[in-house]
Amino acid sequence: MNIFKRLRFLISNIIDIQSRLHKIQESLGRIEGRQLRLESHLGESDFDTKKSEFRVFSQWGEDGIIQALLKYVRIERKIFVEFGVQNYTESNTRFLLINDHWSGLLIDGDKNHVDYIKNDPIYWQHNLKVDCSFITKDNINSILMSNGISGEIGLLSIDIDGNDYWVWEHISVISPTIVVIEYNARFGPERSVTVPYSPDFTREKAHFSGIYYGASLKALCTLGHSKGYSFVGTNAAGNNAFFVKKDLMKLPLKELEVLDGFTKSQFRESRDKKGALQFLSFDDEFNLLYSLDLVDLENLDSRIED
Numbered sequence: 001m002n003i004f005k006r007l008r009f010l011i012s013n014i015i016d017i018q019s020r021l022h023k024i025q026e027s028l029g030r031i032e033g034r035q036l037r038l039e040s041h042l043g044e045s046d047f048d049t050k051k052s053e054f055r056v057f058s059q060w061g062e063d064g065i066i067q068a069l070l071k072y073v074r075i076e077r078k079i080f081v082e083f084g085v086q087n088y089t090e091s092n093t094r095f096l097l098i099n100d101h102w103s104g105l106l107i108d109g110d111k112n113h114v115d116y117i118k119n120d121p122i123y124w125q126h127n128l129k130v131d132c133s134f135i136t137k138d139n140i141n142s143i144l145m146s147n148g149i150s151g152e153i154g155l156l157s158i159d160i161d162g163n164d165y166w167v168w169e170h171i172s173v174i175s176p177t178i179v180v181i182e183y184n185a186r187f188g189p190e191r192s193v194t195v196p197y198s199p200d201f202t203r204e205k206a207h208f209s210g211i212y213y214g215a216s217l218k219a220l221c222t223l224g225h226s227k228g229y230s231f232v233g234t235n236a237a238g239n240n241a242f243f244v245k246k247d248l249m250k251l252p253l254k255e256l257e258v259l260d261g262f263t264k265s266q267f268r269e270s271r272d273k274k275g276a277l278q279f280l281s282f283d284d285e286f287n288l289l290y291s292l293d294l295v296d297l298e299n300l301d302s303r304i305e306d
Helices: 003-038 062-070 094-099 111-119 140-146 164-170 217-226 282-289
Strands: 079-083 103-108 128-132 151-158 174-182 229-234 240-245 294-296
Touching: 062 094, 062 174, 062 240, 094 103, 103 111, 111 128, 140 164, 151 164, 164 174, 164 217, 217 229, 217 240
Parallel strands: 079 103, 079 151, 103 128, 151 174
Antiparallel strands: 174 240, 229 240
16 A cells, blocks of 8 residues: 555545544533433523533533523524634534534635535535635625525624624624624623724734733623623633523523623633743733723723723
8 A cells, every 4th residue: 555545544534533523522412412401400590601511512611501592592593603613623503503403604714714614524414604704894794695694593603803892793684593702801891892993803913912802791791782682691711702682581591790790711821922821810911901902892982002
């Protein structure tokens, strides 16, 4: 067997192993989901996103939180939109696609990621679309419309490490029942701030630390409220917030105040100018961010500077 045949053989085996691992993940997720449904003994006022967590394909415990929300929220159209998915092996909607047979649209700006998704068996096995676009607040609605997505959908997941606030603010052609959006916990729970909008914003180029991106939880809660959503909690990792349409809220779901739902992240991923991890404390990261240019959303004419 020559080297090329060996390489093809190895690649085939790797793909087969990945496929088997995904099936194992899916099976474990189904078990977790059944367990979640059996644990309905919690009191009507005891719903807690963190208690619902389990991970199948999500980065943290979002799979479980979404499954828990679906127990109480009526979904008319089982369609999702997720952007910032990279190659989609780790995401907030893959379990919905496989386990619950939803359909959806993925958007990512990296062609390599998009090609990977299109060559993944999941792409032909399920009703899935992927669009290669760098998202801005000015093009997001046209991207959705050009892919046939409009009106009411089940879930929107936003994680683009940058203009998250500005993009959600400008989305108008879809009306998701559930919204999952990344917040930057380093801003703390008391200020309504975001990074300034820039159409070509990338986290890696914006600041060498890598932690200058996104918006505070309070900023997203205020925006969510203005768009007709109730804030229902965060994940234990302290990076994703969950919102449900106000008119579809029912017990045991309840709207939380920012301070009640805020979770401080445990990440220590800030870097120095040479790219080395600094392992800064939460307070040090907080102080670093507030030394940079931020938009104070409670006073849009002001900027928080040194």
